[in-house]
Amino acid sequence: MEKVLDKDILKRVNEKLSRAGGGSNTKVSATVRQGDVTVSGTLQYEMQRQPLIKAATSVPGVRRVIDQLQVNKVKRV
Numbered sequence: 001m002e003k004v005l006d007k008d009i010l011k012r013v014n015e016k017l018s019r020a021g022g023g024s025n026t027k028v029s030a031t032v033r034q035g036d037v038t039v040s041g042t043l044q045y046e047m048q049r050q051p052l053i054k055a056a057t058s059v060p061g062v063r064r065v066i067d068q069l070q071v072n073k074v075k076r077v
Contacts, residue, residue: 004061006032013037013062016055021048028052028069035063042072 010032017028017039026048028041037056043049049069056065 004035006034009035009037009059009061012059013039013056016059017052020051020055030056035061036066037062037064038066038068040068041070043069044072046071 010030013030013032017030026041026043028039028043030040031038037059039052039056043052049067049071052069053065053067056062
């Protein structure tokens with residue numbers, strides 16, 4: 001099996017995350033270390049989490065995805 005470089009994984013993960021979206025109030029970033037992808041940032045809704053994690057997992061070379069996403073708690077007045 002050919003080794004995939006972290007920088008190539010990161011590029012593909014970022015492309016997938018931008019396509020998976022999440023909306024304008026979603027700020028998500030990823031880092032890669034030895035094939036382990038850490039996805040972090042703020043989501044507007046909990047239901048946005050699974051498509052983003054699935055998108056990152058689908059990239060060739062990803063060993064595992066570490067979910068550090070948080071849902072933005074909007075204060076209602």
